[in-house]
Amino acid sequence: MAEIPQMMRAFGTTFLSMFRKVTTEQYPEQKDQFPPQARFHGRHQLNRHPDGLEKCVGCELCAWACPADAIYVEGASNDEERFSPGERYGRVYQINYLRCIGCGLCIEACPTRALTMTNEYELADNSRTKLIYEKDDLLAPLQPGMAQPPHSMIDDFVAQDYYDGKVKAASAEQFAEIEILKQKKAQD
Helix, strand or coil: CCHHHHHHHHHHHHHHHCCCCCCCCCCCCCHHHCCCCCCCCCCEEECECCCCCECCCCCCHHHHHCCCCCEEEEEEECCCCCCCCCCEEEEEEEEECCCCCCCCHHHHHCCCCCEEECCCCCCCCCCCHHHEECHHHHECCCCCCCCCCCCCCCCCCCHHHHHCCCCCCCCHHHHHHHHHHHHHHHHC
């Protein structure tokens, strides 16, 4: 007998919900209706310094921290062409989104804040090879005031100045250096 009031309350809840308006998200047609939260972990992004040099120093800590073994990094020396202010840079950088679980441990392991996650969440594709993102797919786009690497660091600056945030934009010398490299490649 004690179960009848509980059943009536449960049926009452069900009966009342039948008359409420249904909340339906029109996902593919209206994507901006419910944008993701700022803290959402989506696609990864390799960041740049304000002059265009890459923040990744090829230390491979993100690959070591990844529990799904989804990241492959191959570091190289910055001897002939400078891609980052450090001694090394990430020559090969791949993230396999078939394996990535979106945990963010790679972000926490990065000592230079080179790797972050964006709010981009549409990562599905019909080809497995398209879900292995290469370095070109992951690099942040060049903003105004940035120069396309490889180029030297700003004169009289050391790597620590880059990490301390003292670099604000690319210098005229860096842009001139890029033009010289383009002319040399055109002659060869």
